[in-house]
Amino acid sequence: MTDSRHTRIRSTARDVAQALGVSQSTVSRAFTEDASVSPQTRAAILRMAGSMGYKPNALARGLITNRSKIVGLVSGSVGNPFYADALQRFSQHLQQRGYQTLLFTAPAGHDVDALLPVVLQYQVDAVIVLSAPLSVATAEACERANTPVILFNRSLSGAKAHTVACDNMASAALVADWFAALDCRRLAFVAGRDDTSTNRERLQGFSSRLRERGMPLWRVVAGGDFTYEAGYRAMQTLLTTPDDAPDAIFFANDIMALGGIDALKLDQETASPRRPHTPSIVGFDGIAMGGWASYQLSTIVQPLEEMVAAAVRIVTDPPPEGQLVEAKLPGTMMVRVSASAPPASPEQSTRAAVLL
The missing domain is CATH 3.40.50.2300 (Response regulator)
Structure with a gap:
């Protein structure tokens, strides 16, 4: 007996397009904010997609747009409640702006250098490093991968990384x-x-x-x-x-x-x-x-809320290329x-x- 949970085929954008007689790119635009598609066409596509159980694949879209809308949060031990609070706030702030987060943790007492190659495999749009040391060489590797690094509550002299910290x-x-x-x-x-x-x-x-x-x-x-x-x-x-x-x-x-x-x-x-x-x-x-x-x-x-907001702005509204942000906020x-x-x-x- 076949288990239907494993044989069910998901609906695709092509299925929705064929059902409505529109192009696949039109279906894609209907799920893209501010894309050029009429309100009537968008509404029809969304209704058909809902009836067919179709949802766009965010990872696949990231391959097309070269923007994954994912931010890597890299942390050492979260035994300090300050960082547990910061992680929760980062998740909330980024989700409100259409981003999702992936959390990577380093063992207590270790730096995060070994984690960064793994993080970069997920094509994240940015890396935010909390509560763990980072080497200059690793920050430079992220720059070569065109992935901005934001050091949160940390600074690193000579590194090509943004810094957001308390003064x-x-x-x-x-x-x-x-x-x-x-x-x-x-x-x-x-x-x-x-x-x-x-x-x-x-x-x-x-x-x-x-x-x-x-x-x-x-x-x-x-x-x-x-x-x-x-x-x-x-x-x-x-x-x-x-x-x-x-x-x-x-x-x-x-x-x-x-x-x-x-x-x-x-x-x-x-x-x-x-x-x-x-x-x-x-x-x-x-x-x-x-x-x-x-x-x-x-x-x-x-000023944790202000620090998180400042770091998120670097992700959502990046500074001009080559310009590094160094934000030091008063306690x-x-x-x-x-x-x-x-x-x-x-x-x-x-x-x-x-x-x-």
Whole structure:
């Protein structure tokens, strides 16, 4: 007995054209926005296509137009909620503009170079790289394939790639001003992956502003990665010398800061005698978890919606050939319990919004 699920033949554009006595190209134009076909003919074709169960093949059309309307989203680990949120927003923004997305993920701790040849096999119109390092050579390979690369929340010196990111250095400088206004003296920075531009820029912006103020950066702890576990371990390291513990800690991202807060809570519950002071803690990203009652994390909020929109515009309205976009958008301060609001100053009010 034959299984009809495997023998059923799909209707084609040629079938629809023959049924109506029109050309196959006319059927194709009826499914193309703004194509030259009369409203009456388009309506008749759509009715016939519906009755015959015909739907145009988007992949086949891409071969004809040389535009697949597919964007490759290439990401490292999505354990950080910031990137999970970004991926969802990219999918929504692109679908609203008639694009579809393909997601490719690299193993934790790896770059995305090995993935790019696979991505390019799908004839994507653009590649957006999130949360993973990319080499200059791989970016150049994409350029040779006439496929634009957009680095999201990352930058790569010398690469022929567009960049859309938060202004990490200026935002990190806000944290230095914040701690200075709170009269903190022993300032620590907990680093993420040292091979990423986000980590380098946040450390540089923080330490440079401290030097401008004549304040030393008391300690830098290498977390090694942008993870909860890395933040937890880093806080344990900072608390090994109770008499010389920091009074303010800037974590390279929020998920690390949450790990640090949990390690601090455990230490406060078990330390004897109790520590006299709780350090001010600030993260970076603005993930929703930071606002949970158990954390109440003060942080620098990245303008995620604006960053995603800026990256999507490069895809849908590309700049002139050879022109690279470098968009750096300002972050804002979100003040919660983990670090109190600094005294207001005219200088701060012009550079950041304090959200209470």
